[in-house]
Amino acid sequence: MLKKTQTIHINFTGGIISPGYLLSILEIAETAKISEVRFGQRQQLIIEVSAQTALLFADHVSTTPNIISAYPATGIFISNTWLSEGIYKDVFEMLNWESKLKINVCDSRNTFTPFFTGHLNWIAGTQPNYWHLVFRYPKSNQLFAWPEQLYTNHIGELSRQLETQLLNHEPIQGVPVEKDLQLPDFHLPYYEGFNKYDQYYWLGIYRRNEYFPVSFLKGLCHICLETKTGQLYATPWKSLIIRNIEQEHRPLWDYLLGKYGINVRHAANELNWQIPDNNEDALVLKRHIIRHFDSADVRTYGLCFSVGHHCFGSIVITQQEAKYKTVLKGQLRYDISYTPDFNPNSGILINYRSGVAKEHLGPYITALCKYFYERHNTNDPLPGYVAAHTVAIPPVEKYVHQCPACLSIYDEQMGDPDQSIVPNTPFEQLPDQYQCALCEGPKADFKQVSYATLTA
Structure with missing residues (x-):
């Protein structure tokens, strides 16, 4: 008979993980003979435990949805944003009660974290400290937007109030989502491997089967704690991101990845x-x-x-x-x-x-x-690019010499074969005794004129 198990969730608010806290959980898991754990879409830890060992995690188990955020992407996938680490943490402090609803906190330029998978979706506007709010009722996919942008200080109080109304399915005034909030085109950044940013590296780790060995994660936590540089985050893609890795610490991470055979270069698809x-x-x-x-x-x-x-x-x-x-x-x-x-x-x-x-x-x-x-790809951008970057070259004006008496011309390209003048002979190189082929006017009388005026 198979041993019955249950699934427990441990929340990391906004996906931000303390290496010391994670290490303490992993040590409990190791005591419970658990060899692998998973991360979930809402940036939390998921562990399969037996009924007997579930009590070991009693102080850590979360019974409410995790607050997810785009903070793991800040500085590496999102730059020049007013939504800093400090503001994220201020918002999390306002949302510090055990909400029964899913709450998302994202930057409006973010394409790494889902905007609307929560019931209350706070999305930073372009103006500092002002937010869009998009909400949906439980067990519904229909989205509604708050009719105006809201200041940061209102997030906690309004979220508490709306939670009660949404859970009771009370009517709330809303407008179409597209009224003010412009969604960015989706381009998922490649979130694996070692990548340089500023003077540091960040490391993304994805597991094809979603399982992370407990012993590997313990080693990861030890490196973060010993180097005092690693910042650890869970992502909505069930992966991990470690930031602020210094160049001198790269060998420690390379050794750990090699020891456990962790591949960090999967295909983007x-x-x-x-x-x-x-x-x-x-x-x-x-x-x-x-x-x-x-x-x-x-x-x-x-x-x-x-x-x-x-x-x-x-x-x-x-x-x-x-x-x-x-x-x-x-x-x-x-x-x-x-x-x-x-x-x-x-x-x-x-x-x-x-x-x-x-x-x-x-x-x-x-x-x-x-x-x-x-x-x-309906419009080929290349012709427009070429036109915008092409420098117009003015046409070279052609001049000929004309006899003022009979208006005959001497064209250097043609020469004057009847007088033994070969093509491409400049007018200046004609002999002084040269005469007009038609009226025998002297060379000295010829005038230089624009060929364009003769053909106009």
């Missing part, structure tokens, strides 16, 4: 996926489609895919409800949808294909990717 937490079937489906992408050499830049997830994805794959519980996996069917502009933050889905068998998902989604690029 498998990093842009949102998969439900603890869903092995969704992971299998993702691998199946990625294999097709690899074999067909499909470009996916600018797109985000999700499986069974309706809030964040350019292209969404959902499994249809089976009529019978005993249906075989080969008989499962899927629906493919996409957002109107392929921006994953859009809450509107357009059906593309319904009732698709697993083996046909790859070709259909590939065709949808092709449609995305056809839509976004």
Whole structure:
């Protein structure tokens, strides 16, 4: 008989992880004979525990959704923003009660963290300390925007008030999301490997199967604590980012990655996926489609895919409800949808294909990717670029010499074969006794005139 387990969540507010706190949790996990842990879409730690060992984590288990934020991207994917670490932490302090609703805190220029996967979505405006608020009722995908921007100091009080109204499904005045908030075009940055920024490095770690070895994470925490430079963050892509790594500490990280065989250079077309937490079937489906992408050499830049997830994805794959519980996996069917502009933050889905068998998902989604690029590449920018960067060269004016008596011309390119003058002989090199071929007027009488005036 299989040992029964339960899933526990441990929140890291805004995705910010204290290495010392994480280390204490990992030591408990090691005591409980747990060898691997996961990170979830809401930037929290997920651990499978037995009923007997669950009590060991009692002081750390979170029963409310984690507050997620774009802070892990600040300074590496988002620059020159007024939304600094200090302001993020001020906001988190205002949201310090155990909210039953999901809360997102993001920069408006961010394309790394989903805007609208929360029930209360605070999005920094362009003016310092002013925010957009987009909200949705529980178990609904319909988005509403607060009719005006709000000052930072109002975030905590208004969030508490709205939580009660949303949970009770009380009417709240809202306007279309697009009224003032302009969503940036989605371009997911490559969030793996060692990358230079300022005088430091940051390191992104993604795991294909979503599992992180506990012993590896313990080593990671020890390096952060010993060097006093590493800042650790969980991302909505179930990955980790370590920032402020100094050059002299690179060998420590290289050793740790090598010791555990951690690959940090996966293909970009498998990093842009949102998969439900603890869903092995969704992971299998993702691998199946990625294999097709690899074999067909499909470009996916600018797109985000999700499986069974309706809030964040350019292209969404959902499994249809089976009529019978005993249906075989080969008989499962899927629906493919996409957002109107392929921006994953859009809450509107357009059906593309319904009732698709697993083996046909790859070709259909590939065709949808092709449609995305056809839509976004209707106007070739090269001619406009060439025109804007081309320096106009004024035409070289051509001059000829004309006899004033009969208006005959001497054209240097033609010469005067009848008088043994070869082509390309300049007028100045003609002999002094040269005469007009028609009226025999002397060379000295010829006048220089513009060829353009003769042909006008």
